[in-house]
C-alpha cells in the first residue's frame with residue numbers, strides 16, 4: 571500500500587549544476603521512501619560526486635531517468651507541483667507545504683504526481699512554473715529564503731511521508747473521472763494559442779500575459795480528459811469555420 575502510493579510520486583530536478591546535489595537529493599528521497607528521480611539536462615551526470623553524496627541511495631541514481639525537457643518529465647502526470655523560493659509576477663496558485671504533502675499522497679493513489687525543483691542559482695523559470703498546477707513555497711527567513719536544493723527536496727519529501735505514517739484517511743478514492751495528463755493540457759494550450767492567433771485576438775509579436783493567464787485558469791479547473799476533448803473539439807470547429 572505504502573509503496574504503491576510512493577511509486578506514483580516523482581522528483582524532477584531541472585538543469586542541476588552540481589552533481590553533488592543530485593546525490594544528496596537521492597539520499598534525501600530514499601530516507602523518505604521515494605525512489606523515482608527524473609533529471610532534466612543535468613550539467614554533469616553520472617558523476618563520482620553524485621555517487622559519493624548519495625551514500626546508500628545509489629540505486630536511485632542508477633535508475634534516474636534523463637530527459638531533455640521538463641515537458642517530457644511530466645507528460646504523463648495529472649498533478650504537477652513546482653517549488654519556488656520566491657513569489658512571481660503572475661501569482662500562481664500556491665499550496666502550503668503541509669497541505670501539498672496531503673494532496674500529493676491523496677492523488678498519488680490514482681495517478682502519477684510530479685514535484686519539480688529548479689536550478690541552484692536561478693530556480694525555475696516562469697514558463698516552468700506555469701506548467702505546474704500549484705507552486706509550493708517552504709516558509710523560510712524572508713531575507714534568506716533560498717534553501718539548498720537537496721534540503722528543499724528533504725523537506726517536501728518529509729511532508730509527503732508524514733501522511734503515510736498516519737492512519738490513511740486519504741486511502742479512499744474520490745469518484746472522479748479521469749483527469750487529463752500534462753501532455754494533454756499542453757496540447758490544449760498550444761491549440762488554443764493557434765486559434766487565438768488565427769482570430770487575431772492574440773498578437774504573437776505582443777503576447778503579454780494572455781497565455782499564462784489562460785493556462786492558470788484551466789489549471790485551476792483540474793480538467794478531465796473528456797473536458798479537454800470538448801475544448802479541443804470546439805477549437806477545431808472554430809478553425810473549420812475560419813478556413
Ligand code: SAH
Nearest residue numbers: 653654655687688692693707708716717722
Ligand atoms: N534563487 C532561486 C533558488 C534556487 S534554490 C530562486 O529564487 O528560486 C534551488 C531550488 O530549491 C529551487 O528552484 C526550489 O526548487 C528549491 N527551493 C529552495 N528554497 C526553497 C523554498 N524556500 N521553497 C520552495 N522551494 C525551494
